Amino acid sequence: MLIGAAALKEITKPMNRVLHGIERGMIHSQYVDIKIIQKYSGLNEQKTEYWLQKAHKLDLIRRWTGHFVGYELTINGYDALALNALYEKGKIRSIGMEKGTGKESVVYYVLDAQDRESLLKFHRVGYTSFQHVRKKRRYTSTKNHMSPLYASRLSAEAEYKWLKKAAEHKLPVPRTFAQNRHIIMMEDIKGYDLNLVSTIDDPEFVYEQVLDFIKRSWDAGFIHGDLSEFNIIINDDAEITVIDFPQAEKTNHPNADELLERDILNTTNYFKRKFKIHSDVKAIKERIMGGKEMYY
Ligand SMILES: Nc1ncnc2c1ncn2[C@@H]1O[C@H](COP(=O)(O)OP(=O)(O)OP(=O)(O)O)[C@@H](O)[C@H]1O
Ligand SMILES: [Mg+2]
Numbered sequence: 001m002l003i004g005a006a007a008l009k010e011i012t013k014p015m016n017r018v019l020h021g022i023e024r025g026m027i028h029s030q031y032v033d034i035k036i037i038q039k040y041s042g043l044n045e046q047k048t049e050y051w052l053q054k055a056h057k058l059d060l061i062r063r064w065t066g067h068f069v070g071y072e073l074t075i076n077g078y079d080a081l082a083l084n085a086l087y088e089k090g091k092i093r094s095i096g097m098e099k100g101t102g103k104e105s106v107v108y109y110v111l112d113a114q115d116r117e118s119l120l121k122f123h124r125v126g127y128t129s130f131q132h133v134r135k136k137r138r139y140t141s142t143k144n145h146m147s148p149l150y151a152s153r154l155s156a157e158a159e160y161k162w163l164k165k166a167a168e169h170k171l172p173v174p175r176t177f178a179q180n181r182h183i184i185m186m187e188d189i190k191g192y193d194l195n196l197v198s199t200i201d202d203p204e205f206v207y208e209q210v211l212d213f214i215k216r217s218w219d220a221g222f223i224h225g226d227l228s229e230f231n232i233i234i235n236d237d238a239e240i241t242v243i244d245f246p247q248a249e250k251t252n253h254p255n256a257d258e259l260l261e262r263d264i265l266n267t268t269n270y271f272k273r274k275f276k277i278h279s280d281v282k283a284i285k286e287r288i289m290g291g292k293e294m295y296y
Contacts (some may be wrong), residue, residue, distance in 0.1 A: 004235050007163065010058065011080050011084055012043070014043055014047060014051050015051050015054060015055060015219050016080075016081070016084055016126075017040075017041040017042065017043060018037060018043065018048060018051040018052060018055060019055060019060060019061070019073065019077050019080060019081050020039070020040070020041070020259065021036070021037040021039075021040030021041035022037055022061060022071050022072065022073050022077070023073055023078075023081060024040045024074060025037060025040060026073065026147065027252070028062075029070075030070075030072055030147065030252070031066070031068075031070025031071060031072050032070050032071055032072065033068050033069075033070055034048060034049070034052070034069060034070075034071070037052070037071065037213060045166045049224060051180040052071060055077065056071075056283040057065050058071065058076070059074055059076050059077075060074060060076050060077035060080055061073055061074060061077050062074050063237040066200060066295060068139055070121070072147075073149060075124065075127065075148070075152075078089075078149045078152075078181060078182060079122060079183075082180045082181035082182060082183045083183070084181050085180045085181070086120075086178055086183065086185065089178070089180075090113050090114060091113070091177065091178040091185060092110050092111065092113075092120070092178075092185065093111045093112060093113050093115065094110070094111050095108055095109070095111075095120070096108060096109050096110060096111065096117070097109055098108035099117070099119060099188075104123065104124055104125050104155070104246075105121050105124055106121075106122045106124060107119055107120070107121050107122070108120045108122070109188070110185065112177070112185075117188060118177060118185055118186060118187055118188050119185070119186055119187070119188045120172075120184070120185055121155070121159075121183065121184045121186065122152075122182060123152040123153070123155040123156040123159070123182040123183070123184075123185050123195050123246070124148075124152055124182075125148060125151040125152045125154075125155045126146075126148035126151050126152070127148055152181075152182035153182045154186050155182070155246040156179055156181065156182045156183060156246070157179065158245070158246045158247075158248070159184055159245045159246040160176055160184050160242075160249075162222060162245040162246075162248040163176045163184075163186065163245050163252070165175055165220065165221075165222065165250060166217065166220070166222075166242075166245070167219040168220075168257070169216065169217075169219075169271065171213060171216055171217060171220070172239070172240055172241045172242060173189040173239060173242055173243070173244070173245070174188075174189050174214065174243060175187040189233045189235075189243070190235055190242045191233040191234050191235035191236070191241065192233065192234055192235075193229075193230065193232070194206075194230075194232040194233065194234050194240070195228075195229040195230045195232060195272075196228040200234070200238060200275070201238065202238060202292060203207065203271065203274070203275035204277065205238055206234060206240060206270045206271075207267075207277055207296065209239070209240045210227075210232065210240060210271075211245060211264075211267075211294055211296060212294065213227075213240070213242055213283065214260070214263055214264060214267070214288060215241055215287075215288050215294050217288070218251055218260065218288050219291070220247065221249075221250055221251050221252075222250055222251060223248060223249050223251060223253075223256060223259045223263060224242065224247075224249050224263055225243065225247040225248050225249050225259050225261050225262075225263065226244055226247050226250050226263075227242065227263035227266055227267055228266040228267065228270065229266075229270045230244075231243050231244040257289075257293070260285060260288065260289070261285055264281050264284050264285055264288075265281055268281055268284070
């Protein structure tokens with residue numbers, strides 16, 4: 001994919017204006033009339049046509065012919081807009097290799113203006129066939145025809161907000177550096193995804209950290225909502241960092257109870273299955289919700 005990364009170099013100012021014009025037009029309709037693009041971009045007809053053609057060749061936009069000719073941004077075009085914005089703000093300098101692909105995201109290495117390495121997480125909501133994942137997301141289930149670009153942006157905004165909140169409460173999460181549209185720039189946590197780790201010297205120590213994370217999140221007013229061994233990174237000192245926050249919810253959410261229970265269940269099941277650590281989910285949940293001290 002990442003034509004968007006190449007686009008950092010390829011995308012000139014007028015091209016960016018045309019893409020931005022389409023983005024603005026897409027607030028009102030899926031396909032945007034050339035006249036509207038022209039108006040928003042401030043370019044004349046000929047230049048607009050020229051840059052539209054270029055963008056089309058680079059697969060940054062999609063053309064639709066109906067009772068008028070219209071354009072919409074592709075995910076590559078959206079990548080290009082967001083990357084350019086981060087670049088213009090001096091947040092990033094160059095993009096590196098892909099680090100990994102999740103169900104609803106792709107993660108890349110990136111260098112900031114001081115050549116320090118961090119990560120970009122590109123949210124990709126609505127591009128896979130994981131219908132069940134989409135269903136649990138509030139914003140995609142209430143609005144039936146939301147564009148995947150918009151859904152991806154909401155997902156990134158939510159994740160950024162919760163990561164910052166978690167960091168304010170000194171929870172073990174990646175530091176965030178920037179967010180634009182559907183992209184989050186954050187710290188690269190050194191370690192291994194817990195689901196890929198075959199042995200741990202002191203699993204109780206890890207287990208306690210996870211329960212402590214759930215409890216302290218609850219005390220801070222939120223629930224992770226997708227906690228499991230797939231979203232926990234463990235380092236060489238067996239310290240955990242929790243990632244992947246777009247679906248977090250406030251503790252006063254109507255389903256808070258259920259979400260908390262599921263997070264506890266997912267993690268306790270993992271420790272039971274893998275390390276034979278048995279726990280009483282109901283008792284843990286009651287202690288967390290009752291604001292009582294945890295015992296492990
Ligand atoms: N801050 C980070 N530091 C190190 N690795 C990370 C970080 N963020 C994400 N990753 C890696 O990228 C993968 C995908 O990220 P994440 O879990 O946030 O996205 P996702 O698309 O929601 O994944 P999934 O839905 O498959 O759980 C992670 O499993 C992890 O390997
Ligand atoms: Mg994940």
